[in-house]
Amino acid sequence: MSDCCSTNVQEVSEKSGSELCPACKEKGKKVKVITLKSMLKPTILSTLNAGLTHYFCSTSKCDVVYFDTDEKKYLTSEVKVSVHQKNSSSDVPICYCFGWTKERIKQSVEEEYVPNPVEHIRENIKEHRCGCEVNNPQGSCCLANVTSYIKSLPK
CATH class of the missing domain: 2.20.25.270 (N-terminal domain of TfIIb)
Structure with a gap:
């Protein structure tokens, strides 16, 4: 048995x-x-x-x-906002605190903006400016999502 x-x-x-x-x-x-x-x-x-x-x-x-x-x-x-994980539209934020949408991230990577999205978010985290618990539907930091999205972009 x-x-x-x-x-x-x-x-x-x-x-x-x-x-x-x-x-x-x-x-x-x-x-x-x-x-x-x-x-x-x-x-x-x-x-x-x-x-x-x-x-x-x-x-x-x-x-x-x-x-x-x-x-x-x-x-x-x-829910008040579109949820990145559930909406594939390019104008949906991945970073809700600082307005990094899929389109904005893609453009930043393609045009090699400085600071890049990850650096920009890290700088703001360091300065205690993020509010992930209240801005991000997942209730936590977006950096893993942003990094994953950047890695998924065609080279």
Whole structure:
């Protein structure tokens, strides 16, 4: 008999299941409530249960942006801004604090602007000017996203 039905396995899957997006079943990234408070449209904000743990779903083909441990979902239509991970448009920001859109990053790299996007963002981080928790839907720094996007550009 397999271990798949044992009590220990079920307890582990129930605990880890709360991190899985109820729509796409991919693992979400924990976000602070302050991020949801700043990102949700006012009509949706009144449904927020601030006492629960919330997660960000970065899956591009999933319409869920946030979800909580009770599986309450917040969709792209319920968020104030376009979400980089869910919108491939060139005018969507990757860096929400300093306005680095996909198009602006691409142009900067092609024309070799100084400072480049990564340097510019790092300088502003060093000066404590970023507000990722309230500006970026993912609730954290964008540098990995910006770097990844730059690497994906044709050489």
